[in-house]
Amino acid sequence: MSTTLYRKYRPQIFAEVVDQNHIKVTLQNEIESGKIAHAYLFSGPRGVGKTTIARILAKALNCRQRTNAEPCERCASCEEIKNGRSLDLIEIDAASNRGINEIRELREQARVTPAKENYKVFIIDEVHMLTTEAFNALLKILEEPPAHVVFILATTEIHKIPETIISRCQRFDFKKVALAETIRHLEEIVQKEKIKVDSRVIENIARHAEGYLRDAVSLLGQVLSLGDKQITLEESTLVLPRSDLATINAFVTQLFQNQTAAALGLINKYLEEGGDLEFFTKETVEFLRRLLLALITQNWQELLWDLADDDLKELQRHLRKVSIESLRRMIEILLEALANIRRSEIIQLPLELAVVKITQSDNVAEDQSGFEPPAPSALAAPVKTSAAQKIAPEAGESSKPLAELETVKQKWPEVIEALKDYNHSLSSFLKVGFPQSVNADKLCVSFKYTFHAERVKESKNKVMVETVLEKVYGQKLLLAVQVDESLNLSEPGNAAGQSGENMVEMVLDTLGGEVVN
Numbered sequence: 001m002s003t004t005l006y007r008k009y010r011p012q013i014f015a016e017v018v019d020q021n022h023i024k025v026t027l028q029n030e031i032e033s034g035k036i037a038h039a040y041l042f043s044g045p046r047g048v049g050k051t052t053i054a055r056i057l058a059k060a061l062n063c064r065q066r067t068n069a070e071p072c073e074r075c076a077s078c079e080e081i082k083n084g085r086s087l088d089l090i091e092i093d094a095a096s097n098r099g100i101n102e103i104r105e106l107r108e109q110a111r112v113t114p115a116k117e118n119y120k121v122f123i124i125d126e127v128h129m130l131t132t133e134a135f136n137a138l139l140k141i142l143e144e145p146p147a148h149v150v151f152i153l154a155t156t157e158i159h160k161i162p163e164t165i166i167s168r169c170q171r172f173d174f175k176k177v178a179l180a181e182t183i184r185h186l187e188e189i190v191q192k193e194k195i196k197v198d199s200r201v202i203e204n205i206a207r208h209a210e211g212y213l214r215d216a217v218s219l220l221g222q223v224l225s226l227g228d229k230q231i232t233l234e235e236s237t238l239v240l241p242r243s244d245l246a247t248i249n250a251f252v253t254q255l256f257q258n259q260t261a262a263a264l265g266l267i268n269k270y271l272e273e274g275g276d277l278e279f280f281t282k283e284t285v286e287f288l289r290r291l292l293l294a295l296i297t298q299n300w301q302e303l304l305w306d307l308a309d310d311d312l313k314e315l316q317r318h319l320r321k322v323s324i325e326s327l328r329r330m331i332e333i334l335l336e337a338l339a340n341i342r343r344s345e346i347i348q349l350p351l352e353l354a355v356v357k358i359t360q361s362d363n364v365a366e367d368q369s370g371f372e373p374p375a376p377s378a379l380a381a382p383v384k385t386s387a388a389q390k391i392a393p394e395a396g397e398s399s400k401p402l403a404e405l406e407t408v409k410q411k412w413p414e415v416i417e418a419l420k421d422y423n424h425s426l427s428s429f430l431k432v433g434f435p436q437s438v439n440a441d442k443l444c445v446s447f448k449y450t451f452h453a454e455r456v457k458e459s460k461n462k463v464m465v466e467t468v469l470e471k472v473y474g475q476k477l478l479l480a481v482q483v484d485e486s487l488n489l490s491e492p493g494n495a496a497g498q499s500g501e502n503m504v505e506m507v508l509d510t511l512g513g514e515v516v517n
C-alpha cells in the first residue's frame, strides 16, 4: 500500500509539487519564455521531488495545450508520459546502468529526432553512479547537444559529479520539505482517502520523516493500511517507528537535576541497545526547544501533546527550578555536541562532554535532591531580589533634576523607537517593559517574564538602553529591571499587548535558525 499511495498522489503538475518553490518558479519561467537549457542538474536529498519535477518538466515541454507552464494532463503526449509509454521521455537509472555502453546507446538515441516538434528528454537518475568513462561519454554529448534534446541529471551526491559536467548544466539544489508543508500534504491525502487520522499522528509522521516527503507518504501508507476509517494516536504506534520520548524525558530530567553519572549511564545504555545517538541528540534538542516555548507561552498541552499527563506534571515540577537562560544554554551545548558526533572517533564522546558541561555548571538547578516541591515563583524570585536591591533609594547621590515618572512614561515610546536603530530585538523586548519608578537617577522597569528581564539586564544591552535613555530624557538614567508576574500587558497604558505568538517569534529570534529547523 505504501508505494501505491506515493504513486497515487505523486504530483502531476507544478502546482501540486510540495515545497521547492524557488525551483518551480524558475522552471516555469523558462518554459513560458521558451528559454530551455540543454541540461539540468537536480541535486538534493532523496525523496523530495527531483524526479517528480523532472517528469513534470518533460511533460510541459511536450504538451501541446499548456496553460502557462502547466501541462494539460489530457493531450496524447501528457497521457503517454503519465503512463510511462512515451518515446520522447527516456528514464535511466544510473545505479544499474552505469557503464560506457549504456551512455553510447543513449547517444544513439539522442540522435534520433523526436516526434514532430517534440523534445526528447533524458532523465538520468543517481547520475553520480556513472563510471569515469561513462561520464566522459556523457560530457561529449553535453558539449554538442542536439537541438531537440534535454538532459535532466538527478543526484543525491553532487560532490561525486565531475566539475566539467556540472558546469554544463543549469543546477537546481533541492532542499528537504518543510514540516508544515509535509503536514499539509499528508492531510490532503488523508482527506482524499476519506480516512480520519488524528492530527497528532500526522504530525508525528511528518516529524519522523525529517523532511523526506516520500518517507512521510510511505509511513502514512503504512498507518492507513491498519485498515480503519479512523486512526487514533494509540493505534498508530503499531506502525510508527518507536519513539524515544520516554528515554529523552528521563535524560532531560537527569540534566535538570545535575545527575551526571545517571545521564552518562543512560547514554551508554542507549548506545548498547543499538540506539542512534545522533538521532537521540537531535530529538533531545527538539524536545528542549518545545519545553522552552512552553515555558514562555504556557501552551503546555499544545506543545507537549505527546507526553502523558503525569509525565508532564512531573516535568513541570522540575522545570520550576530551571531558568529560561539555562535552558537556552543547554540547547546550545547539545547543538554543539550534535555537530561533533559524526566526526568523533568515539561516537558517544561529544554527548558525554555536553552532559558534563551542563550538569557541572551551577546554574541549572540549585537543588541536587530535586524532590521537594519548590516555591511557585522560584523562577522569578532571584531577579526580583536583585532588582529590588538595585532600586533601593540612595538619597543625596545625585543633584541633577529628577525625571518624573509621568514624563518617563510619556516618552517611553520614543525610547523604544530610538532603540530600533541600535538593536531591533532589544527594542521589541522593551515594548513589553513598563516604567515602574524613578528614584534619583535610577529608572526601574518591570517585565512580566523573567526571559525579557534577563535579556535587557545583560550588560551590553543595559548600556545600550542607558545611552538611549540619556538621549531621550536629556539626563543620565541608570536602568534597573524587575519581574512582576502580576503585570497585565493588555491593560491600556501598560506595554503594548503581547500575544503568545509574538513571544515565540522573539524566542526563536534569539535562538537563531538552527534550532527551529
Ligand SMILES: [Zn+2]
Pocket: 062, 063, 064, 065, 066, 071, 072, 073, 074, 075, 076, 077, 078, 079
Ligand atoms: Zn498535455
